[in-house]
Amino acid sequence: VVTQRRLYPPGPTTRSWIFGNAGDISVETQCDRYTEWYRKYGDVTYFRIFKEHFILVSSHEAAVEFFEKRSKNYSTRPFSMMAQLMGWNFPTSFKPYGEQWRAERRLLQHHFKPDAMPSYHAIQTRQVNIMLQRLLTEPDEFRNHIRNLAGAIIMSTVYGYDIAPKDDPYVKIAETATSKLGEAMFPGASPVNVLPFLRYFPDWFPGCGFHQSARDTKVVIDAMLNEPIASVQERIKRGINDPCIASQLLSNQDVSIESQVVKNVCSTIYAAGYDTTISAVATFFYAMANFHDVQLKAQTEIESVIGTDRLPSFDDRATLPYVEALFRELLRWQPVVPFSLFHAASEEDAYNGYHIPKGATIIPNIRAMTRDPSRYMEPEIFNPSRFLKLDGTLNDDDVQYVFGFGRRICPGRYFASDTVWLSIVRVLFLFDIQRKKDAFGNYTALDSGYGTGLVAHPLPFECTISPRPRIDKQIILDSIAEEL
Numbered sequence: 028v029v030t031q032r033r034l035y036p037p038g039p040t041t042r043s044w045i046f047g048n049a050g051d052i053s054v055e056t057q058c059d060r061y062t063e064w065y066r067k068y069g070d071v072t073y074f075r076i077f078k079e080h081f082i083l084v085s086s087h088e089a090a091v092e093f094f095e096k097r098s099k100n101y102s103t104r105p106f107s108m109m110a111q112l113m114g115w116n117f118p119t120s121f122k123p124y125g126e127q128w129r130a131e132r133r134l135l136q137h138h139f140k141p142d143a144m145p146s147y148h149a150i151q152t153r154q155v156n157i158m159l160q161r162l163l164t165e166p167d168e169f170r171n172h173i174r175n176l177a178g179a180i181i182m183s184t185v186y187g188y189d190i191a192p193k194d195d196p197y198v199k200i201a202e203t204a205t206s207k208l209g210e211a212m213f214p215g216a217s218p219v220n221v222l223p224f225l226r227y228f229p230d231w232f233p234g235c236g237f238h239q240s241a242r243d244t245k246v247v248i249d250a251m252l253n254e255p256i257a258s259v260q261e262r263i264k265r266g267i268n269d270p271c272i273a274s275q276l277l278s279n280q281d282v283s284i285e286s287q288v289v290k291n292v293c294s295t296i297y298a299a300g301y302d303t304t305i306s307a308v309a310t311f312f313y314a315m316a317n318f319h320d321v322q323l324k325a326q327t328e329i330e331s332v333i334g335t336d337r338l339p340s341f342d343d344r345a346t347l348p349y350v351e352a353l354f355r356e357l358l359r360w361q362p363v364v365p366f367s368l369f370h371a372a373s374e375e376d377a378y379n380g381y382h383i384p385k386g387a388t389i390i391p392n393i394r395a396m397t398r399d400p401s402r403y404m405e406p407e408i409f410n411p412s413r414f415l416k417l418d419g420t421l422n423d424d425d426v427q428y429v430f431g432f433g434r435r436i437c438p439g440r441y442f443a444s445d446t447v448w449l450s451i452v453r454v455l456f457l458f459d460i461q462r463k464k465d466a467f468g469n470y471t472a473l474d475s476g477y478g479t480g481l482v483a484h485p486l487p488f489e490c491t492i493s494p495r496p497r498i499d500k501q502i503i504l505d506s507i508a509e510e511l
């Protein structure tokens with residue numbers, strides 16, 4: 028009997044039949060390896076780690092084909108044993124395609140649809156202003172101010188809770204839980220992800236140190252799910268009804284929503300929205316210090332449209348095309364989630380004659396799409412003008428693909444866009460961001476590079492943030508105080 032061997036898409040040769048490409052790739056090297064593989068093998072690449080199949084999708088066209096045209100088959104998520112042991116399987120983001128996911132996703136979409144956005148503008152404006160005030164007094168602490176901005180906006184929107192300026196207990200819990208995410212999600216990061224039977228082996232067995240890490244994380248995740256929501260329930264009992272998302276979900280009269288669903292949805296917003304917002308705003312400071320001419324151009328636009336005696340606000344967004352282009356370039360230049368969240372194939376499939384096995388993990392290589400030379404000339408250069416037509420108006424590349432694809436596209440994208448846009452336009456208005464100078468008065472190079480986690484952050488770097496001399500500080504301080 029002649030059986031035909033199924034042909035997988037092209038990809039690196041395996042090291043051995045058992046290991047596949049395990050050892051070729053790690054959390055630290057994945058970015059370089061993916062780049063190398065798609066350049067060598069094309070936009071749909073196959074590799075294997077033990078018996079797990081992976082398909083790396085590196086072009087926008089292929090991503091649209093998989094995740095949008097064939098979304099029925101590619102909208103689920105891969106299973107991760109480590110995520111399950113840690114308790115990191117609660118977020119909507121990691122749930123398999125199905126009823127549970129659909130119910131939670133519906134609630135997220137309801138609260139984050141475009142016409143719900145103005146209801147969050149007061150919170151976003153207030154927190155951006157707090158960040159401006161802190162930048163005036165403690166500019167070198169800018170990374171902390173950004174973390175506070177992101178944490179405060181989400182905690183206030185979701186739980187109606189004002190975080191403490193330093194060491195807030197809820198923020199600490201969420202940060203600890205999130206720091207474990209790489210271990211849970213990256214295929215080779217924990218042995219139990221590739222050899223799930225290891226979960227039945229005791230702690231002392233070689234390679235089973237993951238048990239302790241899983242137990243520790245589980246405690247933190249339980250706190251993240253339960254503690255903030257308990258405080259909202261407590262306030263509702265006392266008759267205090269904040270207009271936050273949690274209290275709306277808990278006191279919805281029309282449909283009773285299971286309390287576990289409320290906890291999942293609220294914590295998902297934190298888990299998905301905190302680190303991502305921090306990354307985008309931190310990249311803004313990094314890019315502005317590195318590409319000072321871009322900063323000047325944006326400031327010139329703001330000054331000519333708005334003047335110097337009032338802060339820009341959401342209503343000004345459509346009148347500032349260069350700032351909008353800068354915002355898009357920020358998302359393109361250093362994509363916040365370079366390899367998105369992995370999708371998986373529900374059923375086997377064929378693509379260009381190649382076999383896609385059932386259960387294969389599909390990796391959207393967003394980073395490669397942002398560096399496609401046929402779309403973006405000199406992709407490593409930060410150049411907002413690539414999003415402008417000759418007449419200075421915006422072109423139709425709105426880089427939405429950095430928020431993912433198809434049925435799993437980021438439901439928080441409008442909210443994130445508003446937070447990041449207001450942050451950048453107000454910081455540009457008020458401050459000059461520069462590289463540091465050395466002892467001889469020369470600007471020092473700024474090339475700290477980026478971390479390798481699920482969410483890409485610029486590694487620690489320094490810059491000088493000083494109020495722009497053309498802006499009357501007092502007028503601004505007064506208007507900030509009015510909006511607080």
Ligand code: HEM
Binds near residue numbers: 122299436447
């Ligand atoms: C600049 C900021 C952000 C970026 C670049 C970003 C990007 C992404 C990406 C790439 C995905 C994966 C989509 C896919 O699987 O195809 C995603 C999923 C998700 N994002 Fe965001 N995100 C951001 C901010 C936010 C915020 C602020 C929230 C919450 C308000 C949020 C909530 C979610 C959720 C819940 C999912 C999972 C959706 C699902 O699995 O159905 N994100 N995001």
